[in-house]
Amino acid sequence: MHSKIIKRRELDFVLHELLDLQSLTRAPRFADHSRETFDAAIDTALQIATDKYAPHNRKGDTHEPHLDGGRVTLIPEVSHALKIFVDAGLLAATFDYADGGMQLPRCVANACWSLFKGANIATDTYATLTIGVANMLKAFGNAEQKQRYLEPLLAGRYFGTMVLTEPQAGSSLAEIQTSATPRDDGGYSIKGNKIFITAGDHELAENIVHLVLARIPNSPPGVKGISLFIVPKYRLAVAGPQPSPLPEGEGANDVALAGLIHKMGCKGTTSAMLNFGEHGECVGELLGEPNQGLACMFQMMNEARINVGLAASMLAMTGYLHSLDYARERVQGRATPDPRSPQVAIVHHADVRRMLLAQKSYAEGGFALCLYGAWLSDRHDVAETADERREARLLLDLLTPVIKAWCSIYGTAANSLALQIHGGYGYTREYAVEQFYRDNRLNSIHEGTDGIQALDLLGRKVMAEGGAGLELLGKEIAKTIAEARRLDDATLASHAQALEQAWSDLQLTTRVIAEALPHHPTLALANASVYLDAFGHTVVAWIWLRQAVIAQTRQHDSDTDFYRGKLAAARYFFAYELPKTAAQHTLLRSLEALNVELDDACL
């Protein structure tokens, strides 16, 4: 099957050759699973993504959700596709058998979910948020909350949202003003205005479970005084064994849709302004402990950040495959200056190949990194020792901002190249690539902008626990370098050498910044975005060397073209991309103060 979402072979490669799935299936949690069950899940997902998601991707873009007498109307394909997704068990893929789930490893589930992101990110988002909310209920809900909300969420009867942002509190969640006043019945009256609420309103489900950040009166200022609340669109009838939403008249919480936001891309996903409790009663219940809301929400945000990286990489992947097909079909120009010589497909032009290899290196490099992140999450969950668990956590914590931001930046860059390969046609709405480019641009913004990720990486993650994460990553990289050198291949040896140098550069840069940080924190963090870029390129170079080692070893056995493609993309990344980091390290080590010292009156 020729898929324009992702090559099936690519999925197999990352899951079964790059990642050590064996180490997972040995764990009791995954003992029932095998290559066969994984393949079955992925085959199903690829079929649904291809047949039910991709076909309405453009329609969702041109037919935005709209308000119709106070109700949000979506094209019917969205509901239809999501129902099939739920029915196939994909919503509950990682949940326990006891919850009705498939108990799949997260890396396999992410591989499945990635297909929907590549096929139709706007429709996928409704499901992704619902999975996130279900995970939150599972982690922090009490037994009653699980019964009331988790079951219908996993059954796809309720959908979920995360409600953080307020007009005055975007990147700075410390500013949240929405209030949660205790009621006599143990609930809370929620009151406040929220904005940019993805999937904030729709008629896709019986109910919408909003997870809302708000302040209980007299809480500490800043992020230490934020709590998390479950606020259903329709309150539940609590009596009886099967709680269900009250009829609309009596059960509606005062969650008023103040308007839909019209975006540049991802148009098929509603983005809403919601007013809670402005004109009537809006009742929520506390999830987790008071004032621990942000800490709880970070579980969902970290998961969302991996999802963003994965979506960005998958949009890059499908853009790559679309432009590859176009480059093979579009005949233009010649191999020789003689105008009588035959024209050739543009895939034969060096500059088009550069743009294809760049996309391949960004898309496949990012995709593998995202699934590695999910694999670390599995390793954390099934670790047999505290050390193993800690190591998996440290590595995942360190890599999360990189996965989120690097994949977003380079995924969008990949889509720009896909558009460029299509020439004038790529700029028209007759071709898919311009939508990928618009859709992908969101990923550098939501769930924490690139700049926020960079501060998180350099200010927190790299420095955490005495740099333990960085040290662990260094060990992993050193392993790969040693493996590459053992192969006795000049190209791979040269890649290994370049990676060793880049890693050493990164360590030195990190030391310089770490020394400045206690005394001059603003200055030390002033170029965090440059640091994240260099860090990301180094990590992705490592991911490419890992892939190249496998490809070099196996290229003569079978799938020769596939493995040679891996080697070509690795060579591209080491020749064209990794060398960019050298100048970044020079800048970073100089602790360039321009942006700190600048008097903005001169701008």
Next chain:
Amino acid sequence: MHSKIIKRRELDFVLHELLDLQSLTRAPRFADHSRETFDAAIDTALQIATDKYAPHNRKGDTHEPHLDGGRVTLIPEVSHALKIFVDAGLLAATFDYADGGMQLPRCVANACWSLFKGANIATDTYATLTIGVANMLKAFGNAEQKQRYLEPLLAGRYFGTMVLTEPQAGSSLAEIQTSATPRDDGGYSIKGNKIFITAGDHELAENIVHLVLARIPNSPPGVKGISLFIVPKYRLAVAGPQPSPLPEGEGANDVALAGLIHKMGCKGTTSAMLNFGEHGECVGELLGEPNQGLACMFQMMNEARINVGLAASMLAMTGYLHSLDYARERVQGRATPDPRSPQVAIVHHADVRRMLLAQKSYAEGGFALCLYGAWLSDRHDVAETADERREARLLLDLLTPVIKAWCSIYGTAANSLALQIHGGYGYTREYAVEQFYRDNRLNSIHEGTDGIQALDLLGRKVMAEGGAGLELLGKEIAKTIAEARRLDDATLASHAQALEQAWSDLQLTTRVIAEALPHHPTLALANASVYLDAFGHTVVAWIWLRQAVIAQTRQHDSDTDFYRGKLAAARYFFAYELPKTAAQHTLLRSLEALNVELDDACL
């Protein structure tokens, strides 16, 4: 007046401090002009751009041209704005007094026109194409053609287009198949299908003058057999002193609108598929000599390429000013970790400043480079000696692909940063920046893609006349380096040192490639896009050093903030941007063969 299109001070700086306008006004052609007449033209243009162009920029995006009973309908603001533009004399700004023009230098006219590009590129494009066609008539038309077409074009009664692309002939104009068969009356029957014809149909004018590339039967193959034709939408009544379009029934040429193309941006400008002579007679007349069509058209294309660079830089400029205003207004986050400390405007955050300075350096650097290109064009036109004329031509030829592609790439990058500074708001259609980003993305595609510009630069312009252009540019750069060193300022001396190194690197790289070119042309040109990027960054670094030299000298006299802003942007470019070229030179000198040797089956 606070303009979000461009700072008035910026225009004055480039025209009167950076460029040597005195050397132009000494020429007889411009003898009537002075600072006062230039200022008057610019003031008028800024007023019209602000009042009549900017206000409908978003409306043109959301109300695309549409077909209404075979007619193309635009929002009425477009016609109104263009009429005011014409009435102010701006269409004929550079034309002779005898033609009813203002006889303005091109660099001043471009400064005026830049304002309309920044305010509303979609509406501006109708005028820009008309100016281009008028220039073609002036250069290549016979007396009768000038009388019939040039006058009404300059009066804004006729509008113009350039009709090159066919479905199978985009980047490769050698493939053009549209035929031009001689008629008994001296005219030609035109027959063929054209696509992506900007402003290809509308009701803004009495007539549309299409300049069409086509082949006369039995012409040589390839680009040497292409001729250029004037094809009016309505044929003219030739009798009488004032030729005018024949009434629609009898006068219409068979130029059939086969459809409008729907684009990602620049939506307000029609882009049409046109079928010439498919069902009826379509009569054209030869412009210039047979088989010289492409050579003639290159005059218009070169002009269009400068215009593209200027549009890209101006979209970057207005995006910069929009995001600067936003950054000053938007309060978010703190200067200290204490949540009780007051929040600050985001312009105080280092990462936001990085994004502002990057935009400033791309926008103002590109803008100055474009006006320098227009100034070279003026120098060419009024040169007193053949040597002066040759030098101006060589420099302009060399810089044209850089102006076109570099400004497009970095202009769009600037708009991405403007969007990023706006956070979630920037991704919505409530703010202007997302449209700038979409509009600007076209500039890397039309009038020759970035890849085509790169081949033109490295394969033709750099190598032309034994590298004479490069040598001349080197002399200009050396002059600026010497000026910087004379100022005895450590920062400028360090910039000068860096530029000297970058220029030396570029020369060496060029020599390596020049040596390979005769023997391995495909390999030598394989990384032309990387070469253009390094070349562009080096040229723009030079433009910034020139600006910094002026700013350093004058910063204590007046306008201190303005000059300090120039010094800050120069420092940004030398610290963050120019160092990127080092890795590019390493790659280029290695004559990396990956993209040539690649077997695309492995992609």
